[in-house]
Amino acid sequence: MARPTSTSRALSQNFLADRAAARSFARLAVPHGTHAPLLLEVGAGKGALTSTLAPRCRELHAYEIDPRLVRVLRDRFAGTPHVRVVGADFLAARPPRTPFRVAGNVPFSRTADVVDWCLRAPGLTDATLLTQLEYARKRTGDYGSWTLLTVRTWPRYRWRLLARVGRRSFRPVPRVDAAVLRIERRRAPLLDATAYGDWRHLVELGFSGAGGSLHASLRRAYPRRRVDAAFRAARLDRGVLVGEVAPERWLRLHEVLTG
Incomplete structure (x- = not known):
């Protein structure tokens, strides 16, 4: 052109x-x-x-x-x-x-x-x-x-x-x-405005790399037992890399960790 x-x-x-x-x-x-x-x-x-x-x-x-x-x-x-x-x-x-x-x-x-x-x-x-x-x-x-x-x-x-x-x-x-x-x-957001703030905090913590793994990063803000339960609910292995976690599984993590 x-x-x-x-x-x-x-x-x-x-x-x-x-x-x-x-x-x-x-x-x-x-x-x-x-x-x-x-x-x-x-x-x-x-x-x-x-x-x-x-x-x-x-x-x-x-x-x-x-x-x-x-x-x-x-x-x-x-x-x-x-x-x-x-x-x-x-x-x-x-x-x-x-x-x-x-x-x-x-x-x-x-x-x-x-x-x-x-x-x-x-x-x-x-x-x-x-x-x-x-x-x-x-x-x-x-x-x-x-x-x-x-x-x-x-x-x-x-x-x-x-x-x-x-x-x-x-x-x-x-x-x-x-x-x-x-x-x-999205015509209807998957989370309301209040929950969205918690979502951003959770995701940014997970991607921070603190602790060397997603599981370790989340344990910096949530009890280990709750993080373990969230991983089971999302069907995630504890050694999963943060980039490998699909958004739908992040939603399950969010539901258990902040619910």
Whole structure:
């Protein structure tokens, strides 16, 4: 979609050039029958995804930080009134007060910051992002292990790896493949606000590494007999590594330890 200029490299820009992949992404971001009232696109580039997302929402705010590409976008979508091209850093945007979705081809170097922005936005319903494949696999447990961020947010968000996108679908071609990562806010949280505070404390303690194992870490805050009972209830071996514990088993640990 763009020549590998120094600006592209500085902004970590790898533009999606595969039209079929763009159409597939739009279907995943806004599934059939779920027309989005407000969609925010991060990293619009020249509009490869913008053009496929626009028919699926009533209002689209396309964010692009590169002023050269902002001009291209405004020319391309001048006749599409419900598409608003925003020449600004998405991360500096104030989240809308009404429910909204996020979608986009995220600059790989800024993925963590974009995900953090989404998780902190009260009105976010879901985010569908093109990220590095490795990042998506780590966050969704596809490697058979789970990260602190995923487990900590699990009662409120569901993390899913929806598709893989080969690196040759991008220009310039990155060194690694990409994936479509979806983060969905649960309509009904698995824990209420009070219990969620205890949950965060438990999970962060477990991932702290204190004591050398999950079992030992939890014993720093809970009696050994209760930790043993929680492990039995969650069907966990005492020697299990913290990253190997799926979120559903963390919920069982939480139920026994804090109930």
